Amino acid sequence: MQKAESQTRSKTAIRDSRRALLQRKVRDLLEGESAGIPRAPRGGDLQLSFAQERLWFFDRLGRLGPAYQIGLAVRLKGALDIAALSAALTEIVRRHESLRTRFCLRDGVPTQQIDPPWQITLVVADGAAVSPDAWARRLMEATFELDTDPLFRCGLLRTGRQEHVLAVSMHHIISDGWSVGLLFRELAALYGAYSAGRPSPLPELRIQYADYAVWHRRWVDEEVQRPQLAYWRQRLADAPAGLELPADRVRPAAQSFRGAVHRFALDRETSAALAALRRQEGASLFMVLLAAFKALMMRWSGESDVVVGTPIAGRVRAEVDDLIGFFVNMLALRTGLQGDPSFRELVQRVKSTALGAYEHQDLPFEKVVDALQPARDLSRQPIFQTVFVLQDVSLEQMTLPGLQVERFDVGAHAVRFDIEMAMTDVGGRLTGSLLYATDLFDAATMQRLASQFIELLRSAVADPEMRLSRLRLLSDEERSRILADLSPAPKVAVPHGTMHGLFAAQAARTPDLAALARRDEELTYKQVDERANQLAHYLRGLGVGPDVVVGICVERSFDMVIAVLGVLKAGGAYLPLDPFYPTDRLAYMMVDSGARVVLTQTGLVDRLVTDSVTVASLDALSSEIADLPTSAPAVAVDPDHLVYVIYTSGSTGRPKAVMIPHSGATNLAEAQLAPLRIEARELLYFDGGTQYEVRAEAGGREVGGGRISVARAPQ
Numbered sequence: 001m002q003k004a005e006s007q008t009r010s011k012t013a014i015r016d017s018r019r020a021l022l023q024r025k026v027r028d029l030l031e032g033e034s035a036g037i038p039r040a041p042r043g044g045d046l047q048l049s050f051a052q053e054r055l056w057f058f059d060r061l062g063r064l065g066p067a068y069q070i071g072l073a074v075r076l077k078g079a080l081d082i083a084a085l086s087a088a089l090t091e092i093v094r095r096h097e098s099l100r101t102r103f104c105l106r107d108g109v110p111t112q113q114i115d116p117p118w119q120i121t122l123v124v125a126d127g128a129a130v131s132p133d134a135w136a137r138r139l140m141e142a143t144f145e146l147d148t149d150p151l152f153r154c155g156l157l158r159t160g161r162q163e164h165v166l167a168v169s170m171h172h173i174i175s176d177g178w179s180v181g182l183l184f185r186e187l188a189a190l191y192g193a194y195s196a197g198r199p200s201p202l203p204e205l206r207i208q209y210a211d212y213a214v215w216h217r218r219w220v221d222e223e224v225q226r227p228q229l230a231y232w233r234q235r236l237a238d239a240p241a242g243l244e245l246p247a248d249r250v251r252p253a254a255q256s257f258r259g260a261v262h263r264f265a266l267d268r269e270t271s272a273a274l275a276a277l278r279r280q281e282g283a284s285l286f287m288v289l290l291a292a293f294k295a296l297m298m299r300w301s302g303e304s305d306v307v308v309g310t311p312i313a314g315r316v317r318a319e320v321d322d323l324i325g326f327f328v329n330m331l332a333l334r335t336g337l338q339g340d341p342s343f344r345e346l347v348q349r350v351k352s353t354a355l356g357a358y359e360h361q362d363l364p365f366e367k368v369v370d371a372l373q374p375a376r377d378l379s380r381q382p383i384f385q386t387v388f389v390l391q392d393v394s395l396e397q398m399t400l401p402g403l404q405v406e407r408f409d410v411g412a413h414a415v416r417f418d419i420e421m422a423m424t425d426v427g428g429r430l431t432g433s434l435l436y437a438t439d440l441f442d443a444a445t446m447q448r449l450a451s452q453f454i455e456l457l458r459s460a461v462a463d464p465e466m467r468l469s470r471l472r473l474l475s476d477e478e479r480s481r482i483l484a485d486l487s488p489a490p491k492v493a494v495p496h497g498t499m500h501g502l503f504a505a506q507a508a509r510t511p512d513l514a515a516l517a518r519r520d521e522e523l524t525y526k527q528v529d530e531r532a533n534q535l536a537h538y539l540r541g542l543g544v545g546p547d548v549v550v551g552i553c554v555e556r557s558f559d560m561v562i563a564v565l566g567v568l569k570a571g572g573a574y575l576p577l578d579p580f581y582p583t584d585r586l587a588y589m590m591v592d593s594g595a596r597v598v599l600t601q602t603g604l605v606d607r608l609v610t611d612s613v614t615v616a617s618l619d620a621l622s623s624e625i626a627d628l629p630t631s632a633p634a635v636a637v638d639p640d641h642l643v644y645v646i647y648t649s650g651s652t653g654r655p656k657a658v659m660i661p662h663s664g665a666t667n668l669a670e671a672q673l674a675p676l677r678i679e680a681r682e683l684l685y686f687d688g689g690t691q692y693e694v695r696a697e698a699g700g701r702e703v704g705g706g707r708i709s710v711a712r713a714p715q
Contacts (some may be wrong), residue, residue, distance in 0.1 A: 019159075031441075036319050037207050040214040046112040048103065048691065049213035050364040051314075051326050054292065055173045056110045056538070059146055063378070065257030067414035071140025072173050073167040077404040080164050081195040082122055082156065088190035089120040089154060091200055096324040098174045098209040099152040113212050121153065127159035136410045144171045156436040157195065165408055173399055174209075176328035177391075178313050183324060184398045192401035209325035216316075220364065229371055230364035232332075235356070236307070236372060239334055240653060247440040258438045259415025264450045266430040266457065273461035274430070281344065283351045286310075286390040289423055289430075291343065292457050293349040293388045294335055295468045299456075300449070302656050304337040309417070310382040312361055323615050330365040331357045332383045332599055339591065344464040368671045385418040403481060419446075421453075451478065469594075497639040497640035498662040500568035502669060504529060518557050523558060528565065530630035535566030537628040538621070542597050542614055546571040548642045551590055553577035553608060559618050563599045571635040572597075573642035573659075580602050585655070591644050593657055639663035 040046060048056060058064050093099045094117040102113045125135060139155045151171040158164050168183070175183075186202060193201050266274075278288045296308045314329035315321050335353045337346065374382040398405050413435055420435040432453075436446045452473040459472040503525075507515075511526035523531075544550055550567045552574050554560045567574040575593050577586050587609040588599065597614045605615060619627075643662045647655040 009211040014164055028326050037211055037215045037317060039207060040211045045106055047214050047217055048110055048112060049216055049326065050366045054366045056146065064413060066141050067257040067416040068172040069169060070180060071169045072174055072180055073136040073410055074398060075406045075408045076164045076166055078162055078402055080403060082124065082561050083192050084195035086120050086122045088187050089290045091190050093117060093120060094133055094413050094416050095205060098325040105147040108617045114210065122156040125157045127157050132157055132159055132165050133399055135409050136165060136408060139167045173326055175324055176326055179324040181392065188400050188413055191208060205322060205689050207319060209323050211344065212320050216693060224362045224514045228360040231360045231365060232368045233371060235334060236332060239307050240305055241375065243297060243306065248442045249440055251379050252439050256439055256652060257411040257414045257416065259435055260438050260443060262434045262450055264432045265596045266454060268429050270458050270461060271428060271430045274457065277461050277464060280345050283347055287351045287354055288347055289390060290388050292460055293421060295471060296336045296453050296456055297386060299473060303654055306337060307332055307334045307384045309387045310389055318363055329361060331361060333357055340467045340469050342465045343460040343471065346468060381417055387417050387420040389422045391422045415524045498644050499665050500565055500639050502666060503565060506646055516561060528562060531562045532565035532569055533630050533632045534625050534628040535562060536569035538625050539566060539570035540633050544570040544572040544597060546637055548572045549575050549593045549595045549645055551575045551577045551595040553598060553600040555579060555580055555601065568643065569632055571637050573644050574609055575645045579607060583607055589647050
């Protein structure tokens with residue numbers, strides 16, 4: 001009943017949000033001229049919009065790369081009317097002042113300079129003399145000078161008797177994604193009319209982008225900024241500076257904007273299941289897909305506070321829907337993934353995040369950045385470095401009357417963020433494109449990320465109640481391949497495969513030798529071994545076995561050593577929990593590690609969050625444990641099983657777990673006990689000294705090595 005009521009409330013919230021937006025646009029249309037955006041005088045200086053002003057500023061700093069140029073190429077097959085195509089493009093430039101706008105500095109202030117309309121005459125380049133890829137790339141990547149160049153260019157290449165490539169390039173300061181779709185819709189209407197000898201079917205535009213820019217600055221300052229800025233300040237307070245994903249290369253000091261794209265597709269069954277899930281949850285398809293993307297980012301980064309950006313049209317009034325210009329706004333969607341929620345719960349969290357952002361979408365992202373004042377970093381974008389969008393299918397379905405139109409991928413891509421994932425619903429099947437920074441990632445890495453995204457989606461729709469940590473990332477085929485690739489060579493036999501095996505061997509050799517001593521108290525190896533065995537039997541009764549994590553929160557004492565050995569002898573892995581740590585950190589470590597049992601002392605129980613964890617106070621259970629067998633329990637533990645889990649300091653974010661197997665710990669222990677032998681072989685001489693190859697061996701095994709350079713002493 002509660003679930004049904006929750007779904008009803010969620011559906012109502014989404015419906016109310018959509019209704020409010022629709023009502024606002026309908027009101028704008030009905031009120032028309034009287035309450036619409038007024039025409040700005042063209043005699044004086046015209047202000048830039050907030051978004052334009054930010055791009056202009058970065059251009060002056062030399063920080064605008066090719067990622068801020070919008071390029072699109074299409075292959076046209078059929079009998080192309082070049083004169084009609086030229087006339088259609090000329091009319092579009094006449095209709096939209098933004099396409100003939102330059103940005104000049106006047107009295108120290110940037111202003112919009114609108115040029116008169118110009119004639120576009122497409123000169124057909126010969127495809128036999130140049131590669132279509134190289135031609136299109138050169139046109140689309142050629143830089144713009146904002147104050148002198150036309151910021152819209154196009155070209156036509158003949159690649160066959162009835163085959164051409166049309167390439168269009170615009171600077172982002174005059175256009176956006178919506179504008180690209182609008183340009184091609186107008187091009188289709190005009191080309192169809194002109195090729196048939198008819199006049200333009202398009203109505204004249206009442207206002208232009210410059211009118212919107214002047215009005216929008218005043219509207220934001222007077223009506224939007226104060227209430228919406230308070231929301232974004234609170235929402236993004238103390239947000240992480242960046243999402244640290246495992247990259248193939250060190251992040252460069254400054255972005256180069258070089259990128260590449262990986263395309264993928266979901267099967268129809270999974271696409272249909274996602275549509276069904278979003279209906280069950282009263283959410284949009286975007287919300288469900290974004291939840292999966294955030295879950296994947298959490299799994300890759302290890303961070304549970306994830307901020308992802310998403311673009312919105314930013315067309316706050318119905319009368320600007322038909323304008324080409326730079327309207328798009330960015331929303332920073334911050335969702336907490338703490339507590340390892342189910343995927344269903346995450347969808348609800350993301351939905352709440354998205355609805356809150358939609359209600360406060362009118363504030364330009366530039367104003368949010370200015371208010372938050374994040375640390376300047378030329379190597380990454382502020383606030384978020386990953387972007388997710390559910391794309392309009394119209395961008396994939398461009399048409400021109402009488403022609404077959406196909407997107408022409410030139411193979412070169414510019415990118416503003418570390419990762420930009422776009423999904424598109426094409427006829428009931430979801431397709432995706434993963435645009436990524438090649439400064440950071442290899443193609444194989446991004447192919448693996450896309451593959452894991454698909455597998456995570458399949459796992460989520462199969463069981464929405466599954467915890468995020470349990471969602472599958474690897475398909476059965478990939479899992480088998482990885483296991484085969486990682487199958488180790490025959491192992492070199494070691495004297496003792498486990499840490500507790502090392503201790504038991506020492507106890508057998510020197511049972512009466514003091515193992516632990518404190519003031520006037522001591523325990524022999526035999527006593528420690530037997531007490532650890534008794535504790536191991538107790539832990540086995542609690543379900544502790546290989547790779548089961550057991551927290552140990554005790555003061556420095558004999559109990560601490562016996563607890564460690566007891567956990568290992570039961571087959572488990574111990575998690576050290578320092579009693580002096582803050583309770584929040586202790587709780588986080590216990591939840592994040594999945595610890596099932598915690599060993600402690602009566603005086604420390606209050607420092608622990610004991611939900612879903614079995615607590616064993618060693619001092620309170622001493623008599624019960626003392627009645628258990630002193631021989632070691634029969635537990636099969638091999639060198640690959642975990643010996644302990646330890647957490648980093650968390651100085652750069654959330655503490656992260658490091659999992660150590662017995663093989664690593666015993667290797668280190670035996671190397672420290674064995675004599676160390678070092679061999680050095682001269683490799684080469686250089687002006688400043690000599691380079692050596694060094695090999696270190698202990699106990700018959702190589703434990704280190706490498707190359708070192710020794711400088712020659714000054715004469």
